[in-house]
Amino acid sequence: MKTYKAYYQSEIGIIEIIATEKEILTAEFVEKAVAISEIPPLLKRCLEEIDEYFKGRRKEFSINLQLSGTDFQKKVWKELTKIPFGETVSYTDIAAAVGNKKAVRAVGYANAKNKISILIPCHRVIGRQGNLTGYGGGLWRKEWLLKHERKFRDK
Secondary structure, rough: OOOEEEEEEEEOEEEEEOOOOOOEEEEEEEEOOOOOOOOOHHHHHHHHHHHHOOOOOOOOOOEOOEEEEEEEHHHHHHHOOOOOOOEEEHHHHHHHHOOOOOHHHHHHHHHHHOOOOOOOOOEEEOOOOOOOOOOOOOHHHHHHHHHHHHHHOOO
């Protein structure tokens, strides 16, 4: 399976997106971009949608994603995509939504294993007391993303 890379320079860093011709595999923050030669249509569309998101014009993504993980992780990630733009839920809420209120730590672990940041909005999951907790891209990015979404939520 051939994969392609593209980079998006956001206000909070470079996002590397890896995809096949049909599905996005990863979208993660990286330190630097590398030269690329070919960008298939799906990847171009993904870059456009991410750009629209950062400009406050997109609240949902329409790109096909390939979820690679355990059945539980996939269940959690699908639940994350249901969190409305500009809103947050707790790890406890997600655990209950996937059918196991006691699986809070497992939900946190699944969140940490999410390789498709922003498109699968794990940044919208916070602690039960409303505190920001772990984010692979750094808590400062999580805070920025939540503020960004609140700013454009009702527009």
